[in-house]
Amino acid sequence: MPLIVFPTSQLLWVRVAALLFTCVAFSAAAHAGSLPHGGMADWCIFCWAFSFSCTLLVLLVHQFGLQSRIPVSWSNFPITIACYAALLCLSASVIFPLFFLRDQPGRSEARDHRIVSTVFSCLAAVAYMGEVSLTKARPGETAGYMATAPGLLKVFQTFVACIIFILVSDPVSYDQHPALKWCMAVYCICFILSMAVVVLCVGECTGCLPIPFSKFLSAYGLLAVVMYLTATIIWPVFQFDKRYQVRSSASSKLIAASVLTGLNFLLYLADLAYTARLVFVSA
Template sequence: MPIQRAKSVGNTQALTSQVGIIRLLEALFACVTFSLVVHQGGWEDRSGDWCMFCWCFCFAMTLLVLLVEFVGLQHRMPVSWKNFPITFAMYATLMCLSASVIYPVTYIQHKAPSGKTKDYRIAATVFSCLTCLAYSMEVTMTRAKPGEVTGYMASVPGLLKVVETFVACIIFVFISDPVSYDHHEGLKWCLAVYCICFILSLVVIVLCIGECTGWLPCAFNKFLSGYTLLAVLMYATATVIWPIYNFDSKQRGQPRRPSSCSTSRSFCPWDKLVAIAVLTAINLLVYLADLVYSARLIFIQA
């Protein structure tokens, strides 16, 4: 009788390829990180909740990506598999990066623990950095290479969209606690800039992941260049207006850090205003780079 070969349970290449191994490491490092924190590292308040959410969310989503590719359900998913995994990997990189900064600053530097608690928090920080590094490696390995035909989110402009939305989310956190935009019309305009540009970038990401770019009434690349140019102009105004009405004494701003901030172990309201000004300038540079790449797409395809 002929010997029957055992049928493969799933796509083992999804786990044994270079990208598959990186994803397994991502899940492992994220699991170790939140396990250390839960066991004895400890976390509290909203900063700790954010860090824990980052690690748990990234762990769960990575397992989902591995499962889908192992079972071979990519074509049955209601999203574009050319765009979804790298979009998630880019968001995961930024989320783990933020957690790798927030957790040690808040729970090692400011809380000043001792003994085993400090050791566990240091170990959790190390594994959080390793998780961030693993996700950044996945982004590097799966992003579009020159001349390669792939999803828009795997290109440089697509990845920049992720950065734009993530930076805007950090701005929203700082600008809302405490509310720092309601004492002048110019600051309300800055808030409008952050919201409008965030929504437009998020719409582009959703359209790409849902493969709905054909719904636009104009060519997708022209829409990208038009809205990115608008975002650059709007962010340029916010980059100027925000510091003027917060730090210029002639506009009832506070140019120097108040003495009350010296006794604070965390960001005081003045520090958050500075952080918003810096993040606004950073996002302006990101949108400028996005505009350059989006314009190149038009000339290449023209």
């Protein structure tokens, strides 16, 4: 009787661990967590289910040697998925206990399941961080763009932008002044361009650009830094200065959006520095 032997490695076991952790997290929450429909509950379930599904896909493709049959770059796809999964599980690990454990008095079956989901969500985030650490490019190593520091920064930039969209859209907080609409335009334009870079790299379509990919990255990086610098200054001024303030007090969502705007500015600045070093120093 022939035996099917799967090669094992540290990376394989990290992926299996992440698969099991995310499975337990969303199973416990969905089965007996007594969660409300919509809102943050659906977001957390999505984080775990998306991470589980993509990790299962990566495992199956890798173990059965199907990399050449899928229309994506295998040097970019797994680490991109792992980085997004790490951020998604990390966000769920923070959001889930804040919304669904903090105001749950006493012990109950639903509370116990929510605690299990929180613990395994944290473990999944750690596992995905471990996968990113194992697969990212080392100095002098040839790897896909998404395995380099600029590639990973693109993932962080798009994720932070998504959080900003959530914060400023419920309720809408950017339509009181043209300057705030400019900030929203900055978030959207930079998000679209960063996501386009991710899609081009994962889909191996960088050669479709009318200009060299390195020059596109440099020009876009400089543009994004300048645009986010203006948003980092304008957003808090027009949200918190009493001369322009529409609301009686600043909400925690607006403060968080200001902080994340500054964070994304720093991410784009670091991205520009890494890209300039890769393009000019390597040349």
